[in-house]
Amino acid sequence: MLPELPQWQSFRLAWSRLIHPRPVLVVVSDDRLQFCWGSGQHWRFRSALLPDGACRDGVPLQREALGDFIADLIFDCDLPGAELVLCLPLRAAAWCVVDGYGSDRGPGLLPPSLQTLNLPFDLAESYITSSPVQDALSVVGVPRQLIQGWTEVAEFADLPLRRVDWSLTAAQRALHQFTQAWPGDLAWLVVEQKSIRLLLIRQQVPEVDHALVEENPVSCRSEIRTCVAAWQARLASPSVLGWWLSVPTEQLDDWLPLVDAAAGESCLNQPLPDWFESSDHIDGADQDEPADVLSPLQHLALLALQEEER
Numbered sequence: 001m002l003p004e005l006p007q008w009q010s011f012r013l014a015w016s017r018l019i020h021p022r023p024v025l026v027v028v029s030d031d032r033l034q035f036c037w038g039s040g041q042h043w044r045f046r047s048a049l050l051p052d053g054a055c056r057d058g059v060p061l062q063r064e065a066l067g068d069f070i071a072d073l074i075f076d077c078d079l080p081g082a083e084l085v086l087c088l089p090l091r092a093a094a095w096c097v098v099d100g101y102g103s104d105r106g107p108g109l110l111p112p113s114l115q116t117l118n119l120p121f122d123l124a125e126s127y128i129t130s131s132p133v134q135d136a137l138s139v140v141g142v143p144r145q146l147i148q149g150w151t152e153v154a155e156f157a158d159l160p161l162r163r164v165d166w167s168l169t170a171a172q173r174a175l176h177q178f179t180q181a182w183p184g185d186l187a188w189l190v191v192e193q194k195s196i197r198l199l200l201i202r203q204q205v206p207e208v209d210h211a212l213v214e215e216n217p218v219s220c221r222s223e224i225r226t227c228v229a230a231w232q233a234r235l236a237s238p239s240v241l242g243w244w245l246s247v248p249t250e251q252l253d254d255w256l257p258l259v260d261a262a263a264g265e266s267c268l269n270q271p272l273p274d275w276f277e278s279s280d281h282i283d284g285a286d287q288d289e290p291a292d293v294l295s296p297l298q299h300l301a302l303l304a305l306q307e308e309e310r
Contacts, residue, residue: 022081023162023309024074027298028058029089029193033070034293036302037079043306047293048073058092060149067156074159083162084154085309087301088142090192093166094120095140097133097206131169134205140166163309167192171300174307175244176204179268184239186268187228189255191247192297198224200231202239207231217254224258242268246296272299 027034035046050069054062074082096119121141130139147164154161168190179186186201194215200208210227214220232238243259245252245267252269259267274290294302 021083021162022079023085024079024082025085025087025302025305025309026070027087027167027294027302028055028092029298030055030057032293033073034290034298035073035077036306037077037082038310044077045290046073046077047290058088059143059146060153063149063152064156066153067158070153070159071157074157083160084157085162085305086150086164087170087298087305088146088164088166090167090190090195090197090297092146093140093142093168095138095166095169095209096120098137098139099135134203136205138169138206140169142166165301165305167297167301170302170304171246171297172199172206174300174304178270179242179244182242182266182268185241186244187241187258188244189224189247189258190297191251191255192295196220198227200228202235217251221255221258225260240264240266242266244268246300248295272296272303 022037025036027036030050032047032049035048036043038044048069051062051065054060054066054069060066070084119139119141121143123141125144126141127144127147128139128141130137132138142164150164151161171190172188175188188199188201190197190199196212196215198208198210198212199206200210208227208231210224212220212223214223228241232241241260241263243265245255245258247255256267259265290299
């Protein structure tokens with residue numbers, strides 16, 4: 001009778017988490033959650049559709065229902081010791097790069113003068129993370145309401161919330177690994193659902209993050225090239241530009257004309273490693289392969305998190 005007692009089950013679960021913690025990567029979007037976890041030498045994948053209205057722009061609106069949803073899926077996947085690693089969608093956070101603080105400042109340490117700067121988020125209402133980037137500091141602000149919401153979701157699921165990351169900065173870390181051999185500057189185009197952003201990166205430091213209003217590739221190309229030209233005009237010695245296009249596969253040909261081969265520019269895209277294995281069927285979860293449901297940005301972000309949580 002002992003194993004059937006709730007107290008014994010709780011103790012066994014707590015012991016499993018202590019002895020064999022298992023990070024479960026969870027990519028959040030408005031319509032689904034995508035789960036990845038280590039299994040032997042491989043990582044397994046499961047995509048599960050969310051109830052309508054459960055989440056919007058990364059904010060959990062139905063916290064108890066989401067907690068029960070995650071708990072049931074973790075149970076069905078037989079993942080004792082699971083600890084959630086959340087990857088928030090593009091619209092869930094804002095960021096900036098602050099110059100002049102040096103690479104000797106450790107992650108998470110914020111300069112006091114940050115309060116005097118014009119930031120894209122409210123310091124008092126945000127959870128802040130930072131990481132050194134060359135001689136600058138990358139600072140990300142996530143609304144407190146959002147983090148508190150997912151903390152409650154994890155409590156309803158009776159699972160530890162191990163870590164929260166943002167898809168854009170996680171993907172940037174992976175992108176650096178793919179492009180570190182490129183000697184020039186980098187233009188990174190991100191098309192994620194209805195968001196289009198152009199990031200211009202010099203010596204690994206993002207200097208421009210430009211959001212576009214138009215959604216049509218043909219309409220956007222002129223604005224993007226104007227933005228690139230204005231940025232390069234401010235540089236003392238602009239380098240040859242390499243492009244990475246994080247766009248849906250079916251749109252790649254529409255965006256490739258952005259690359260000015262006559263000026264020496266190159267498209268640096270390469271196939272992303274496919275290290276996922278789909279899990280067995282789970283009630284309430286779909287059977288899609290990772291390539292069918294992961295956007296290029298999400299795929300990059302998961303590559304970074306998988307390496308860091310290995």
